[in-house]
Amino acid sequence: MAIHIKKLKVRPRKNATTNMCGPQLATMLGCWAASGDLHSNNACAEAAQTLFQCMRTTPLPKKMHKPTINYHLARLGKNIQ
Template sequence: MIFIKKVRVRPKKSQPYNMCGAQLTAMLSCWAATSDFQGQSACKEAAETLFHCMRTTPIPKKAPKPTINYHLARLGKKIQ
């Protein structure tokens, strides 16, 4: 018979989803190239696309917590 005191599984870490990353990068690069931090002239289009993306993109829901460790603990009690 195999005896395992505690069995745990670490969940895979997923990369966070960057919703408006391309638009933010475009605006920051425009700011770096033209030093137009107010968005009045040169970077106005980049700023508007970023604001539009931020207004329309839904916030992702939190992923449910995996229950594998709970089930392993339950099974461990029955095995011992």
Template structure:
């Protein structure tokens, strides 16, 4: 199919990555200890990650049109 007037805009949204530092610290602690069952060694990293995840701002969900909306919109190009 070829549409002459159809334009697609690329997404320009840059999402903020919250708690990446804390997650990295916890994963590196797990890699250094080689024993995931001993949580005492990495308890401080786990607590810091938990607190960061608990207080991180949640992004607001934006309404996205459904596939039926897009099909109805593109129907005029298919004829």
């Protein structure tokens, strides 16, 4: 039994990204926008320190590699034709 599928395209699921230090980044950018000067270290030093601390202590998410359906289709495509 042979199966032939013409022009089959399947898009992989898009995983929701987690922005772990997003609130701290938004606070710092808001401070910069409110102060109007990106070079004044005194006005936004606390917001910058909070962001740096978050970035230092937050672990990176582990990447789990799962082959996508497109990978399997390409691999099995030789046998399907």
